[in-house]
Amino acid sequence: xxxxxxxxxxxxxxxxxxxxxxxxxxxxxxxxxxxxxxxxxxxxxxxxxxxxxxxxxxxxxxxxxxxxxxxxxxxxxxxxxxxxxxxxxxxxxxxxxxxxxxxxxxxxxxxxxxxxxxxxxxxxxxxxxxxxxxxxxxxxxxxxxxxxxxxxxxxxxxxxxxxxxxxxxxxxxxxxxxxxxxxxxxxxxxxxxxxxxxxxxxxxxxxxxxxxxxxxxxxxxxxxxxxxxxxxxxxxxxxxxxxxxxxxxxxxxxxxxxxxxxxxxxxxxxxxxxxxxxxxxx
Amino acid sequence: xxxxxxxxxxxxxxxxxxxxxxxxxxxxxxxxxxxxxxxxxxxxxxxxxxxxxxxxxxxxxxxxxxxxxxxxxxxxxxxxxxxxxxxxxxxxxxxxxxxxxxxxxxxxxxxxxxxxxxxxxxxxxxxxxxxxxxxxxxxxxxxxxxxxxxxxxxxxxxxxxxxxxxxxxxxxxxxxxxxxxxxxxxxxxxxxxxxxxxxxxxxxxxxxxx
Numbered sequence: 001x002x003x004x005x006x007x008x009x010x011x012x013x014x015x016x017x018x019x020x021x022x023x024x025x026x027x028x029x030x031x032x033x034x035x036x037x038x039x040x041x042x043x044x045x046x047x048x049x050x051x052x053x054x055x056x057x058x059x060x061x062x063x064x065x066x067x068x069x070x071x072x073x074x075x076x077x078x079x080x081x082x083x084x085x086x087x088x089x090x091x092x093x094x095x096x097x098x099x100x101x102x103x104x105x106x107x108x109x110x111x112x113x114x115x116x117x118x119x120x121x122x123x124x125x126x127x128x129x130x131x132x133x134x135x136x137x138x139x140x141x142x143x144x145x146x147x148x149x150x151x152x153x154x155x156x157x158x159x160x161x162x163x164x165x166x167x168x169x170x171x172x173x174x175x176x177x178x179x180x181x182x183x184x185x186x187x188x189x190x191x192x193x194x195x196x197x198x199x200x201x202x203x204x205x206x207x208x209x210x211x212x213x214x215x216x217x218x219x220x221x222x223x224x225x226x227x228x229x230x231x232x233x234x235x236x237x238x239x240x241x242x243x244x245x246x247x248x249x250x251x252x253x254x255x256x257x258x259x260x261x262x263x264x265x266x267x268x269x270x271x272x273x274x275x276x277x278x279x280x281x282x
Numbered sequence: 283x284x285x286x287x288x289x290x291x292x293x294x295x296x297x298x299x300x301x302x303x304x305x306x307x308x309x310x311x312x313x314x315x316x317x318x319x320x321x322x323x324x325x326x327x328x329x330x331x332x333x334x335x336x337x338x339x340x341x342x343x344x345x346x347x348x349x350x351x352x353x354x355x356x357x358x359x360x361x362x363x364x365x366x367x368x369x370x371x372x373x374x375x376x377x378x379x380x381x382x383x384x385x386x387x388x389x390x391x392x393x394x395x396x397x398x399x400x401x402x403x404x405x406x407x408x409x410x411x412x413x414x415x416x417x418x419x420x421x422x423x424x425x426x427x428x429x430x431x432x433x434x435x436x437x438x439x440x441x442x443x444x445x446x447x448x449x450x451x452x453x454x455x456x457x458x459x460x461x462x463x464x465x466x467x468x469x470x471x472x473x474x475x476x477x478x479x480x481x482x483x484x485x486x487x488x489x490x491x492x
């Protein structure tokens with residue numbers, strides 16, 4: 001009996017990894033062969049070169065990979081292998097349960113500031129295929145370590161666009177330009193525009209200061225992630241997300257009404273910053 | 283009459299401006315190919331076509347972006363980048379001469395690099411990085427195929443293996459610290475010697491900068 005108990009305890013002990021030592025999901029590396037593999041490759045191309053490979057559905061100049069680093073594989077960069085297993089899920093933005101395909105449509109509507117590809121269109125199927133392949137072996141419904149962008153500590157000081165501006169000049173302008181409009185090379189963006197007409201619109205998750213701060217903290221400056229303090233990440237996010245950007249596609253015709261309906265808190269929509277009423281540009 | 287006079291002045295002014303422009307170009311070329319009293323010609327080490335030499339002791343510079351070249355020369359002058367060879371040379375040049383030289387070198391047609399075998403590991407690191415060690419893909423900043431992203435990220439395509447490896451060692455040891463935000467020092471500290479060699483082989487095989 002005692003032996004049975006200790007065997008059980010050992011079994012439990014080995015099944016529960018030590019805290020902070022959770023085994024991490026490893027997405028596959030080699031594309032599979034055949035027509036399925038071709039669709040995987042197509043999806044990966046759309047993911048990493050979105051304005052070119054899905055040109056009909058993109059008005060901005062961002063790629064999926066800009067916010068989901070390393071082709072959607074990078075831990076703490078909202079990796080796809082941790083997102084796919086938890087769809088369908090309730091979306092507070094849509095106020096309904098959405099499928100993976102519908103979530104992809106939302107990326108086009110908001111982050112790409114584009115036209116929504118239909119469910120069943122090749123663009124959506126290619127992306128669904130790529131993302132599902134990346135998630136092969138991930139347990140359905142599991143909240144995997146490395147998912148999303150890690151939480152930030154509450155800001156000690158209110159996030160400040162002015163402090164963020166100074167930091168931006170020091171650490172972000174190198175790649176994104178002092179005007180935040182990115183750096184082009186041969187017509188393509190080597191570094192994406194962070195506000196203005198070619199960036200994500202007011203409905204995008206990244207337009208919310210906390211989301212942007214969480215992304216920035218872990219992933220920016222590119223290649224030097226986790227080098228800013230939480231307060232610095234809040235401040236840079238506040239600066240970037242208090243610049244003009246394309247209108248929210250849910251715009252009702254009035255900034256005040258759209259703010260009341262969709263932007264009550266968490267972003268700068270409808271506020272006047274540096275003399276500009278945000279949410280007032282097309 | 284008045285119109286003819288104005289026309290005459292304009293012709294003379296255009297002639298002067300053209301001459302000044304040509305002189306800058308000639309100055310750059312002369313300095314590069316012949317040097318001046320007390321200063322060796324750049325071409326003596328970097329080659330007349332700027333292709334570099336001596337096993338990478340002298341980098342390929344022909345066709346490199348002007349902003350990057352100008353910053354390196356300025357850093358040699360200020361001491362932000364240290365070189366026993368370059369610091370005294372740059373100290374002898376006037377700001378105008380530096381501008382002429384930079385313009386001349388940037389305008390050189392990049393020459394084919396000495397052939398190098400492509401390298402599978404080097405390609406993987408260049409295009410996909412080594413994120414498990416926090417190293418981003420080289421191409422993300424240096425451009426597809428190492429073509430460079432001006433003004434801050436130099437072209438690597440066709441750079442000599444020996445020079446690339448030497449600079450990684452300098453970034454790793456802290457002998458070179460003039461990289462913006464310490465981006466390269468970080469990378470250099472997180473790649474092994476064999477990974478650095480693979481990346482260096484990959485970029486030399488990428489042919490032309492620009």
